[in-house]
Amino acid sequence: MDIRSIAVAVDFDETKSDATRYAIDLARSFNAKLIGVGAHAPTMAYGGPDNGATALEYYTLERTEIDARLKQAGEEFRALVPASVSSEWRAYVADPTQSIISIARLADIIVAGSRMATGELVVGAGRPVLAVGEGKSGFAADRILIGWKDTREARRAVADALPFLKRAKDVVAVTISEGEPALEKENLDDLLAWLHQHEVSARSEVLFNKDGHVDMLESAARAHAADLVVAGAYGHTRMREWLFGGMTRNLIEASNITCFFSN
Numbered sequence: 001m002d003i004r005s006i007a008v009a010v011d012f013d014e015t016k017s018d019a020t021r022y023a024i025d026l027a028r029s030f031n032a033k034l035i036g037v038g039a040h041a042p043t044m045a046y047g048g049p050d051n052g053a054t055a056l057e058y059y060t061l062e063r064t065e066i067d068a069r070l071k072q073a074g075e076e077f078r079a080l081v082p083a084s085v086s087s088e089w090r091a092y093v094a095d096p097t098q099s100i101i102s103i104a105r106l107a108d109i110i111v112a113g114s115r116m117a118t119g120e121l122v123v124g125a126g127r128p129v130l131a132v133g134e135g136k137s138g139f140a141a142d143r144i145l146i147g148w149k150d151t152r153e154a155r156r157a158v159a160d161a162l163p164f165l166k167r168a169k170d171v172v173a174v175t176i177s178e179g180e181p182a183l184e185k186e187n188l189d190d191l192l193a194w195l196h197q198h199e200v201s202a203r204s205e206v207l208f209n210k211d212g213h214v215d216m217l218e219s220a221a222r223a224h225a226a227d228l229v230v231a232g233a234y235g236h237t238r239m240r241e242w243l244f245g246g247m248t249r250n251l252i253e254a255s256n257i258t259c260f261f262s263n
Contacts, residue, residue: 003030003163007107007127009100009116012040012069015076019113019132022258025139026111026130027085030163034085035106036077039092039099040066066093101125109160118252122233122261128160133258140258145226146173146202147217147251150187153232157262158191161230162198164260168228171195171202174220176209215250221257233261 008023020036027034042062070091081087092099097117100110104125111130112121122129141164148154158165165171173191175184188204195202209216221229229251251259 001108001160001162003032003108005033005035005107006030006109006111007035007037007100007103008111009096009113009121010036010038010073010077011113011115012038012073012096015073016080017113018134018137019111020077020080021137022130022132022139023111024081024085025137027087028082029139032086032108034081034087035103036074036081036087036089037092037096037100037103038070038073038077038089039094039096040070041095042066042093063093097121097124118261119233119249122263128157128260128262131252131259131261133256135256136258140227141167142169143224143226144168144171144228144230145217145221145224146171146191147220147229147231148173148175148188148191148204149232151232153234153263155232157230157232157260158195160262161260162200164228164230165195165200165202166198168200170224171200172224172226173202173204174217175204175206176216177206181206181208218250218257226257228258228260230260233263 006023006027008020010020011017023034042059074089074091077089090103097120101121101124104110104127107127109128109130110121110125111132112118113132114134118129118131144165146158173188175188177184184206192202192204207216207220231251251257
């Protein structure tokens with residue numbers, strides 16, 4: 001997959017967020033177009049049934065404020081993006097997560113910050129989602145950790161992440177053992193062979209998790225000082241959903257780790 005178009009969820013209240021700066025740097029690195037998406041939903045609770053006129057007045061005032069703030073956010077976004085990066089701005093008076101899902105067809109990848117509903121975005125967008133860790137204002141992918149299981153989601157994540165993996169200086173594929181180390185090592189060897197065909201040099205590790213901790217992948221990412229974690233999100237079978245889904249949620253909640261998710 002080539003990265004030609006990137007959508008970024010621009011925080012309504014913090015235009016110069018880590019995610020926005022990261023997305024700009026990413027677009028510059030890949031010579032890709034950047035689509036800024038700003039959105040904010042109006043409050044829907046306006047009082048009792050006898051307050052129709054008051055509710056309408058309140059909604060009108062709030063809508064005017066949102067429109068003005070979105071216009072300002074667009075101006076700030078355009079000022080932040082350098083002239084060397086092709087960009088456009090889209091604004092919606094709607095739920096932020098649903099708004100970026102609605103334009104996902106335009107992007108090869110979606111960049112989101114910590115305030116986004118990342119799980120909902122990953123499941124609904126049909127595009128890989130790069131969830132930027134707090135304090136990660138610049139694009140970096142020298143050290144990549146792959147959270148590997150032989151599932152559809154993990155296979156898709158690795159394929160989607162090839163543009164990043166090809167640029168990385170150090171790639172390690174990690175499997176959390178479920179009690180079949182020989183088979184798991186074989187699967188990892190096959191993954192490494194496939195990556196080698198795509199000119200990606202990688203190594204592998206099988207980690208044993210006898211206590212069933214859901215933070216194993218997060219701990220591995222920290223141990224390897226990974227700039228980016230590549231992982232499939234939310235498996236389908238009940239066992240895999242419990243194990244890998246739990247790890248997905250844990251990675252989403254690890255706010256200072258940048259993750260590349262596919263579903």
